Amino acid sequence: MSVTALPRSTTRRTRLPAGSLGIGVATLWLSIIVLLPLAAVVARSFDDGLSGFWDAATSRQALAALRFTLIVSLLAAAINAAMGTLLAWVLVRDRFRGKGLVNALIDLPFALPTIVAGLTLMALYGPTSPFGINIAFTQFAVLLALLFVTMPFVVRAVQPVLIELDREMEQAALSLGASNATVFWKIILPNLVPALLSGAALAFARAVGEFGSVVLISGNIPFDTQVSSVFAFKQIESDNPVGAAVVSTVLLAISLLVLLGIRGLGRWGARHDR
Amino acid sequence: MIVERRWRIGLRTVALAYFLALLLLPVGLVFYRTFEHGVGYVIDSVTTPAAISAFWLTIEVTAIAVPLNAVVGILAAIALARSDFRGKALLNGLLDLPFAISPVVIGLSLVLLYGRTGWLGPWLADNGIRIIFSVPGIVLATIFVSLPFVVREVTPVLREIGDEQEQAAATLGAGAWTTFRRITFPAIRWGLAYGIVLSVARAVGEFGAVSVVSGRVAGETMTLTLLVQQRFENFELAGAYAASALLAVIALLTLVAMTRINPRREEEHET
Amino acid sequence: MILVRGVDKRFGTFQALDDISLEVPDGSLTALLGPSGSGKSTLLRVIAGLEAPDSGTVEIHGSDATNVPPQRRGIGFVFQHYAAFKHMTVRDNVAFGLTVRKRPKQEIRSKVDELLSIVGLAGYQDRYPNQLSGGQRQRMALARALAVEPSVLLLDEPFGALDAKVRAELREWLRNLHERVHVTTVLVTHDQEEAMSVADRIVVMNDGRIEQVGHPRELYDNPANQFVMGFLGPVSRLGERLVRPHDIAVDTAPADGAVQALVTRVVHLGFEVRVELRIDGEESVGVQITRDDAERLDLAPGEIVWVRPPHHERALDVA
Numbered sequence: 001m002s003v004t005a006l007p008r009s010t011t012r013r014t015r016l017p018a019g020s021l022g023i024g025v026a027t028l029w030l031s032i033i034v035l036l037p038l039a040a041v042v043a044r045s046f047d048d049g050l051s052g053f054w055d056a057a058t059s060r061q062a063l064a065a066l067r068f069t070l071i072v073s074l075l076a077a078a079i080n081a082a083m084g085t086l087l088a089w090v091l092v093r094d095r096f097r098g099k100g101l102v103n104a105l106i107d108l109p110f111a112l113p114t115i116v117a118g119l120t121l122m123a124l125y126g127p128t129s130p131f132g133i134n135i136a137f138t139q140f141a142v143l144l145a146l147l148f149v150t151m152p153f154v155v156r157a158v159q160p161v162l163i164e165l166d167r168e169m170e171q172a173a174l175s176l177g178a179s180n181a182t183v184f185w186k187i188i189l190p191n192l193v194p195a196l197l198s199g200a201a202l203a204f205a206r207a208v209g210e211f212g213s214v215v216l217i218s219g220n221i222p223f224d225t226q227v228s229s230v231f232a233f234k235q236i237e238s239d240n241p242v243g244a245a246v247v248s249t250v251l252l253a254i255s256l257l258v259l260l261g262i263r264g265l266g267r268w269g270a271r272h273d274r
Numbered sequence: 275m276i277v278e279r280r281w282r283i284g285l286r287t288v289a290l291a292y293f294l295a296l297l298l299l300p301v302g303l304v305f306y307r308t309f310e311h312g313v314g315y316v317i318d319s320v321t322t323p324a325a326i327s328a329f330w331l332t333i334e335v336t337a338i339a340v341p342l343n344a345v346v347g348i349l350a351a352i353a354l355a356r357s358d359f360r361g362k363a364l365l366n367g368l369l370d371l372p373f374a375i376s377p378v379v380i381g382l383s384l385v386l387l388y389g390r391t392g393w394l395g396p397w398l399a400d401n402g403i404r405i406i407f408s409v410p411g412i413v414l415a416t417i418f419v420s421l422p423f424v425v426r427e428v429t430p431v432l433r434e435i436g437d438e439q440e441q442a443a444a445t446l447g448a449g450a451w452t453t454f455r456r457i458t459f460p461a462i463r464w465g466l467a468y469g470i471v472l473s474v475a476r477a478v479g480e481f482g483a484v485s486v487v488s489g490r491v492a493g494e495t496m497t498l499t500l501l502v503q504q505r506f507e508n509f510e511l512a513g514a515y516a517a518s519a520l521l522a523v524i525a526l527l528t529l530v531a532m533t534r535i536n537p538r539r540e541e542e543h544e545t
Numbered sequence: 546m547i548l549v550r551g552v553d554k555r556f557g558t559f560q561a562l563d564d565i566s567l568e569v570p571d572g573s574l575t576a577l578l579g580p581s582g583s584g585k586s587t588l589l590r591v592i593a594g595l596e597a598p599d600s601g602t603v604e605i606h607g608s609d610a611t612n613v614p615p616q617r618r619g620i621g622f623v624f625q626h627y628a629a630f631k632h633m634t635v636r637d638n639v640a641f642g643l644t645v646r647k648r649p650k651q652e653i654r655s656k657v658d659e660l661l662s663i664v665g666l667a668g669y670q671d672r673y674p675n676q677l678s679g680g681q682r683q684r685m686a687l688a689r690a691l692a693v694e695p696s697v698l699l700l701d702e703p704f705g706a707l708d709a710k711v712r713a714e715l716r717e718w719l720r721n722l723h724e725r726v727h728v729t730t731v732l733v734t735h736d737q738e739e740a741m742s743v744a745d746r747i748v749v750m751n752d753g754r755i756e757q758v759g760h761p762r763e764l765y766d767n768p769a770n771q772f773v774m775g776f777l778g779p780v781s782r783l784g785e786r787l788v789r790p791h792d793i794a795v796d797t798a799p800a801d802g803a804v805q806a807l808v809t810r811v812v813h814l815g816f817e818v819r820v821e822l823r824i825d826g827e828e829s830v831g832v833q834i835t836r837d838d839a840e841r842l843d844l845a846p847g848e849i850v851w852v853r854p855p856h857h858e859r860a861l862d863v864a
Contacts, residue, residue, distance in 0.1 A: 022353030023365075026425075029346045030368050033418055037383030038371075040393050044386045083292050090289040094282060102290070104533045108297060110472075111525040111532075113479030113499045114377075116518040119506065120300035123307055128511070130303070148296055168628035171595050172686075174615045175622035176642035176693055180277060186641075190632045202373070209376025211482035212499070216506060229378045229482070236382060236486055245386060248379040255374040259367065272631045272675055 038252065045245035056246040064223045065231040066250065072139065072227070073207035076146035081200040084154025085192065091155070092162040106156070109149050114212025117148050122217050137219030142227060145213040150203035157199025158192055165191060194269025198262050205258040209251060301522060308519040311512060319516035327493045328501040329520075335409070335497065336477040339416040344470055347424025348462070354425070355432035369422045380418050381486025384411060407489030412497065415483035420473040427469030431462050431542055464539040471535065475528040479521065546571050547592060547697060547729065552601030554587055554753075561587040563753040565601070569746075574723050574730045576744035578737060578776070584753040585733045586701055592731065593699050594618050606696055618697075621690030621728075625702040627682040629674035635661070635685055636670040642693035660688040663722070680711040687719075691726070698730040704739070716743050737777050741765070749773045774861055781831045783824070783854050785863050790833035792855035795820065797842055803851035806830070808844050820844060822852065 046053050056062065091103050109117065121144055123129070126136035135141045165188065173183045211229040218225040220234070228247055235244035277285075308316055319325065353359070354366065372380070386392050388405035398405060405411045439461070443453045459466075481499040488495040496504070498521055505514035547569035554562040562584045569575050577585040590596040592603055594615035602611045610618050630638050636657055637644075643653045661667050664684040674682055683703055690698060703719075704712040720743050723730055734740050740747050741761040749756040749764065749772075757769040768774035774787055781790045783804075796803070806822040809829060818839040820832045832852065834842075844850065854860060 020353075020357075022349035022351070023357070023359055025346055026350035026353055026365060029350075030365070030421075033414065033421060034368060034371055037380075037387045037418070038375075040386040041379065041383040083289070086285060086289045087293065090286050093277070094286050096286060102293060104529050105297065106293075107529055107532060108301065108525065111475040111479070111528045112301075113481055113502075113521050113525070115481040115499045115502050116304075116479070116521050116525075119502060119514060119518050120304045120522075123303045123515070124300040144296075148300075151296060166626075166628060168624045168626060169630055171615070172622060172624060172628040172689075173630070173641065173645075174595070175593060175620055175699075176645060176689065177616045178641070178645045179616060180281075182645055187630060205374040209374070209379065211376060211378050211485075216503070229376045232376075232378050232382065233482075233486065236378075236385070241382070241386060241389075241391070244378075244382050248376070248382050251376050251379055255371070255376075259370055259374050263367065272673055 041245050041248050041252065044242060045249040047242045047245070052242070053246055053249075056243050057250055061222050061226075062228075062231065062243075062247060065226045065228045065247075068139070068142075068224075068226065069208055069228040070254075072143050072146060073204050073210075076143055076150055076207045077200045077204040080147060080150050080203055081154050081196055084151065084199060084203075085158050085196060087151075087155045088158040088162055092159060106152050109151050114149060114210065115216070118145060118213040118216040121145055121148060121213070126217065136217055137221060137225060139225050141217045141219075142214055142225055145217050146207040146210055149210055149213050150207050153203040153206065154196060154199035157195045157202070161192055161195040162188075194265055198265050198269070201258050201262045201265065205255050208254055208258075304515055304518055304522065308512075308515040315512065316516045316519065319513050320520050324493065324496065325498075325501060325517060328496050328498045328517075331409070331412075331494075331496065332478055332498040335412050335416050336474055338413050339420055339477050340470060340473045343417060343421050343473055344424045344466070347421075347469065348428055348466065350425045351428035351432055351462075352458075354429045356437055369425055372419055372421050377419065377480065377482025377484075378486060381415060381483040384414055384418070384483070384487050388414070406487050407491070408495060411487035412484050412495060415487050416477045416480055419480050419483055420476040423472040423476065424466065424469035427465045427472070427539075428462050431465035431539075432458075435461050435542075461542065464535055464542045468532065468535045468539050471528055471531045475525060478524055546604075546606065547731070548602075548604035549588070549592065550602045550604070552588070552591055552598040552603070554584075554591060554596065554598050560753050562591070562598070565753075565755060567748060567755060567758070569729060569731060571729050572727045573746055574720070574732065574744050575746045575748060576740035577731060577733045577748050577750060578735070578740040579750035580735055580776070582752070583750040585735075585750050588750070589699050589701055589731060589733045592697070593620050593622050595622070619695055621693065621695035621698045623683070623686050623690050623698070623700045623703045625705045627674070627679075627686045627706075629682050629686060631674050633673075634670065635666065635672050635674070635677070638674065638685055639689045639692050641689060646693070656692060657688075660692055661685075663691075664688045665718075678711075679707045680715060683707065683715065684718075687722075691728075695728065698728045700730065700732045702733050702735070705734075712739075719743060741777070749776060751776075768861060771861065771863070779831065779833070782828075782863070783830060783852075783860075786854065787861040787863060788855055790819070790831045791817075792860075793830075793832045794853040794855075795832055795834055795838070795842065795844075796851050796853075797844075797848075799851045800853060803853045806850055806852050808846050808848045808850060810846055811839070811844050813839070822850065824852070 048056070087106065091099065091106075121141070122136060124131070125133050125141065125144060127134050135144070169187055170183050173187045178186070209229055210227070211233065214227055215230055215233070218227065218230065220226050220230045228251055232244045232247040232251070235241070235247065320329075350365075350369070354362065385406050388394050388398060388411065390399065390406070392406075405414065439457050440453050443457045448456070479499060481503070484497055484500060485503070488497070488500060498517060502514050502517045502521065505517060547567075549565055549567040552562055552565040553560075565584070565588060567588075577588060579585045587596060591598050592605075594610065594613060598611070602609060604610060605618060605620075630641065633641070639657045639660055640653045643656060657670070658667070661669065664687055666681060666684055666688065669677070669681070674685070677685065687703075704715050707715065716739055732740075732744060744761065746758065747761055747764055748758045751772050757764055757773045764773060765777050768777065771787060774780055779790050780787050781793065783793070804824055806824045808820060809823050810821040812819045812821075813836075816836055818834050818836055820834060821829045822832060824830055842850070
């Protein structure tokens with residue numbers, strides 16, 4: 001699923017009634033379903049005032065969770081940026097039996113419920129692993145879960161760009177004496193970077209908020225494998241909604257920043273197009 | 275680039291090994307584990323009263339959330355593709371939010387709005403309406419998370435095909451609804467279908483947000499995904515696997531639908 | 546010199562090149578001319594090393610290049626759609642081949658500036674390809690190809706994507722450049738006018754085979770077969786022979802060996818005038834005469850005239 005930046009507008013002021021109806025309905029819907037609840041979270045996080053917010057946000061446990069969350073999410077996004085590009089490359093440029101199947105299955109993490117994802121990883125890499133690998137309740141397990149759920153992002157972001165890439169640019173570079181490696185690093189990759197970064201940013205945003213796949217396999221050990229989303233969940237369970245709201249507001253801010261970044265990336269990426 | 279054979283094989287191996295170890299093997303293992311004890315056991319496991327009511331609750335919630343989001347999605351897509359208005363970029367951005375927000379945050383936001391101590395809490399209590407810890411809460415959470423899919427799929431299609439056909443219909447005397455029914459809708463069919471399939475997958479699979487708002491009352495507010503977690507926590511591993519396998523099958527069916535719809539959708543894009 | 550021997554190339558069931566053998570002399574500007582699907586682009590790419598032939602050899606300047614990758618053949622290649630590195634500036638585009646060869650920065654800089662002034666893009670160093678017109682992008686592509694001082698310059702329908710006026714300008718400009726720089730150049734085109742005006746040698750191709758090789762004039766005046774004749778210029782059929790419309794003599798008075806004809810249409814196209822005739826009730830025959838002749842003869846539809854075909858050397862028997 002890609003987040004698109006709007007192209008320069010070529011539409012006219014709406015004449016069709018559906019247009020205005022659409023605007024009205026969409027705005028209303030979004031407000032009720034999305035904006036109002038989110039506003040409640042942000043507002044309630046300040047129930048104890050600014051200092052209360054600050055204290056909750058910077059408590060040792062909250063900070064530890066946030067730090068771990070950000071690092072492991074960044075790592076997952078980075079690894080999947082590389083592996084995703086590789087997978088996209090193989091899916092676009094290579095030919096082998098079963099390629100169609102692999103291509104379809106790439107979307108599995110999108111389609112599979114996160115709790116099932118967590119369970120499947122536990123099955124293979126947890127205490128009941130048939131290969132004897134038990135990494136459950138470790139930080140690595142969290143990384144693994146995040147790698148799973150964010151795998152499709154970069155693949156699907158890079159694939160269309162690779163498909164559209166002007167092969168003649170590569171051939172021109174070859175004719176000018178460039179080695180294959182040079183062609184990849186200097187011609188192909190620079191053209192993939194905007195899509196790659198967009199996909200990685202989305203992967204990062206998803207990873208930061210990921211809950212279902214992490215909740216089982218991480219063991220939620222405070223100061224060790226606890227991520228912010230699970231921390232917030234525990235706060236809700238311990239009847240501390242304000243504390244949860246504070247963490248949520250921080251996560252929300254991160255999400256918004258990433259989304260803005262992706263929009264900017266979209267514009268930056270299109271700067272050389274014509 | 276003319277890649278040498280051994281490089282190509284090497285890259286392919288690394289990519290497929292990653293894919294295998296991360297995706298294929300775990301999922302395959304779950305299916306294996308599920309049917310390890312025989313198909314009969316599995317069937318028993320997914321037909322317990324708890325499982326059946328969880329299944330139907332999931333279906334019910336999905337059946338409410340997805341059509342609503344589809345209708346709003348189509349209207350929003352028309353607005354985005356066919357008109358210019360102040361705040362268009364903002365609307366567009368807001369539509370991306372459900373993709374980027376943690377499900378726990380989503381659940382909490384609903385609790386803080388509709389819950390006992392939420393903004394609307396007192397008013398709802400006065401009127402005897404229960405949202406949190408009840409099905410409506412689950413529906414709202416599901417609507418939130420599956421909101422953007424249809425609008426994101428239909429908008430580019432509408433943009434690509436342009437509104438000339440609709441204008442032609444208008445000159446021939448067709449009203450708004452007729453134009454939509456006979457001109458616009460057939461043109462967006464496959465993009466819409468794709469968006470709906472994605473929404474369904476998301477709705478069925480939602481866990482985090484539902485976890486927060488549900489209260490997990492068996493038979494009432496327990497969805498299939500919550501059932502998986504409960505069984506796991508009760509050490510009913512086989513039962514958890516069985517429910518997971520059911521969800522995985524639904525996910526695979528989703529993928530099949532996506533694969534089938536994709537080529538048609540791409541054709542639609544190119545008209 | 547480029548020597549191609551016995552080259553075959555198949556794409557699936559489509560035979561793109563069928564036993565092609567060709568010699569391209571040093572310093573010449575040779576055009577590969579033919580319709581779509583004739584194999585001309587494929588042949589060019591085989592010479593470049595961008596396609597590998599199924600059989601046969603390619604020799605460039607005396608050494609066997611058949612298994613040499615395109616990076617090392619010492620060629621310059623220009624594509625129809627420019628293949629500009631859109632993420633790099635004009636300067637970086639043109640410098641690319643030199644950067645790859647790790648030349649010193651100063652040398653690269655001055656060479657790029659020199660080339661850009663040769664191609665008329667001085668001052669455009671810091672622009673991006675998407676800020677240039679089609680013609681400018683193609684000139685940049687040429688500068689880029691020339692920067693590495695190739696021994697062979699290959700151009701694949703380089704002006705095909707440009708509009709008529711720019712095309713004509715660039716054609717002339719290419720010819721002048723060739724006079725200055727004298728690199729062995731092979732140009733692929735489907736436009737016979739382009740081939741005739743730019744090249745010193747033309748290789749006419751059809752269906753994966755070479756039909757004829759020679760100087761433009763030779764091909765025009767002495768085509769080896771019907772295809773070449775028809776491709777290089779207008780053809781009229783007189784009985785069992787094919788002749789050039791402007792080689793047919795028209796007069797209002799009978800003459801030796803002349804045949805009677807009925808004027809059906811007269812079209813004035815500025816300098817030339819086309820007269821359509823019917824001979825013996827047969828299909829239309831087109832004749833081309835100058836404006837002066839047209840004025841002198843004062844033809845109108847319905848008149849009877851006398852036409853004399855050219856000598857045998859200027860005619861081709863219908864196969």
